[in-house]
Amino acid sequence: MLNTKLNKTLSVAIELDLTFHKYKESWKNILLRGHTEGRYQTFLNNFYKNERKLYAELNELKNLLDYDSALLTPIDKLSDDIKLNSKSYRKALKIYFESDRSVQELADMFTDSEYALSVALSDIREAVTMLSNDKLNKLEIDLGSKLIFNFILSALLTILCIALLLYILNLRIIRPIEYAISVVNRLKNKEAHVRMKAYGNNEFSIYSASFNSMLDSIELQKKQLEKSSRQLMETEKLAALGDLVAGVAHELNTPLGIGLTASTHVNDSTKILKRVPMKAS
Helix, strand or coil, rough: CHHHHHHHHHHHHHHHHHHHHHHHHHHHHHHHHHHCCHHHHHHHHHHHHHHHHHHHHHHHHHHHCCCCCHHHHHHHHHHHHHHHHHHHHHHHHHHHCCCCCCCHHHHHHHHHHHHHHHHHHHHHHHHHHHHHHHHHHHHHHHHHHHHHHHHHHHHHHHHHHHCCCCCCCHHHHHHHHHHHHHHHHHHCCCCCCCCCCCCCCCCCHHHHHHHHHHHHHHHHHHHHHHHHHHHHHHHHHHHHHHHHHHHHHHHHHHHHHHHHHHHHHHHHHHHHHCCCCCCCC
């Protein structure tokens, strides 16, 4: 916005200088060609038009400057000098049309004042240029300072964001991983009932729930396996006992069978002997 204002101020100062030369040329056109071409009124209208434009541009330039600008005083003085010069121009035109004085004689009367006004306008334009350059330099310095400040602020914000990101990374990823490793190490040290704690509602809590579910399933399968092992051992013991009983029975059956057979034979032989009468000796 400041850059636009400076450009506008410089543009008005340049236009002011150009308008003054048009204003001066329009007055000379009245003197040189007003009567000969019968266009006096046209040239006079151009003269007044350029005069009004000159005042308007002076006021516009004054409004564009700061209230404490050193250019306000020379601009006010220049405005007063242009008014006096314009009155002198009008008076010279009246003299020209009411007397026989030559155009060159009248033009020579205002050479010095026209030159002074041209110099004053050029000085104002140069002063406006210098003012614009000074403000632009100051603006560049301010912008440089702001850029440095913004760079430092951006760097600090970047560092803060990185620190925050690292904190979140440590809180959400690194710590849960370290905690999971510690739980696994405790499990390796035969702490079968240890479980992971789930905090919040995030990926780690889902992982913790799945891990705990897996441990519960493993523990349940372990208990079932121990139960099956005990049942299998009982079955094997009963089978061994059955084999032992069968072996003992087999070992006992043979002598018992032989003994039974022998006793039966002795019994039968005894009965036969009882039936045979004994002879007298």
